[in-house]
Amino acid sequence: MSLLEIKNLHVEIDGRKILKGLDLVIEPGQVAAMMGPNGSGKSTLAYVLAGKPGYEATEGEVLLDGENVLEMSPDQRAAKGVFLAFQYPVEVPGVATMTFLRTSLNAQRKARGEAELSTPEFMKIVRQASNELGITQEMLRRAVNVGFSGGEKKRNEILQMAILQPRLAVLDETDSGLDIDALRIVADGVNRLRSPQRGMIVITHYQRLLNYIVPDVVHIIANGRVVKSGGKDLALELEANGYAQYVGEAA
């Protein structure tokens, strides 16, 4: 069975049609790059997978391990293994990062009928993951993303992903706003999480990120549908020729 199967997905926001019959399959272990011009529906796809309120699927199915997630609340989807690394991670004043990580992990474990982790077990996981991403203890004590730089916020997203160990990770323009050093740290973090059991959708505008996170497959999305799929060379071709031909095709 495919890890993720999206069939004929139509999504509206405030009555405006954004996704118009999108089909997509992600196999276990696969890293899929999702590229496309502004307004093509890339971020909408990310949000509708995570279950953001207001993103209404009017038609179609999203099957995660064969189960339709569209009727599930965001927290239920997270417990099933959906993880969205936000393009713009929000600041949560007053909630310490450590508390947030622990509450998230234990909530998911509880939803799956697993026991909560003890403090030493939890600390061990956090320590290892944060060291690898260059996240200091001081940052973990601070409120979630408050006062974090753009790069720190993105690293914090990858830290959450490393701790929550999702089945399907969706990275929404994780490269935006990162300098080259930060990009490398984030990409290394993502690459460490590649696994035969996990699928990843890497949404990006640019080929640059794909030099660091080398995809197994590249999908081009335009006007709310996947218009072309191919190997990693497709991204290079896009870099050279732009999206013009696909935008025209879709219209």
Add this chain to the structure above:
Amino acid sequence: MNADVRTMKTSAEQALSAAFTAARGTLPGKGGVAQLREAAFNRFEERGLPHRRVEEWKYTDLRALMREMAPLAAAPDAAAKARAKNAGMVFPGVEARRIVFVDGAFVPELSDLSPEPGLTIASLADTLGKGDGAAQSLGTAFTTDDVAVALNTALMGDGAVIAVAAGAAIKRPIHLVFAGSGKSSAFVRSLVTVGEGAAVTLIEDHDSGEAQVNAAMELIVGDRAQVDYFKLTQAQGLHVASLLARVGANAQFNTFAYTAGSPLVRNQSFIRFDGERTHAGLRGVSLLRGKEHVDTTLLIMHAKGHCDSRELFKTVLDDESRGVFQGKIVVAQHAQKTDAKMLARALLLSQEAEASLKPELEIFADDVVCGHGATAGALDEGLRFYLMSRGISDAEAESLLIQAFIGGAVEEIAHEGIREALMNAAIDWLRARGE
């Protein structure tokens, strides 16, 4: 028609007048104190209870809200004292000095009166009864013609008279517990004088059941003193409380008000910074549900320059509750280099909840840094989604975000044990909400 705006006395006003007339001969204190009472009573007779056309009481129309006056409390009996044993907030791990009042009367057998150098604690009734000089500064902390304060002065029965000697650092927080045993009225008045360079933590804790309470706390803070004052309110009956404070130079002065589970509360603070280079933090959290109404009103007078004050008040409103915040900072003409920042924030959890926020600045000096802000809004849906996308349930996300909202104010409390106790009390309130 004549132009007199005073209408007929309400039944509560008649009862208040009758109560004073009947009790004036037996209320503690002669001479100057008796004169103080008479003058205050006359002010009440002229003005009546404050109502919505009195600017400071616009959002809390006491005249309309106080339908009846409960009879003045009699001396508490053994059963009432027994119930008061566990009254008040519990501060795990904090060794506090507990001083207990039941129905407005001091109960020495429930109070910790063990001696400590530099600290004297007496009951107001005893002090006034003796004609003791200790009460000479009564009524001098802050001069106001507010009628709720006047009623307190007219009818004050008992309270704490505490003096901290210059230079004394009082080790344990003083926990004043005001318990109530029934539907009676109590007028409690406390007077705390803190000498130069002294340090004390004071908790005024009203766990007064159905009693109607008019409380006033006079705080006179000397130069270089450090005072942390907490006002905790959990009251089923009408609760009107006034803080009257005068703060000297180079002092550290912090206040924190915590109100939850109380149908009708007015907490008013009158604070005067009377010396230079004092640092003050005035903060509070109110948690409202049902049809509760909590009014926080501040009048902060920066009379001398080079002081800074931070005001931060947060209100969480559920159901059909109503929150009021009025904060006025006045900077006198010569109070240059005043640095005052006030922020009031209301979190509305229901469509029917209502918050009225009125921050005001009156600045007569020209070289100051002052600011104020007020916000009222619902929980941020973007934050809620972010938390839920990590697996946190809707209810838990909401609870976490409300905690974070409150936490911004509670985290400013320096005393760890008190900070944790208040945060836990707030979390209990949140849990009860989810049930």
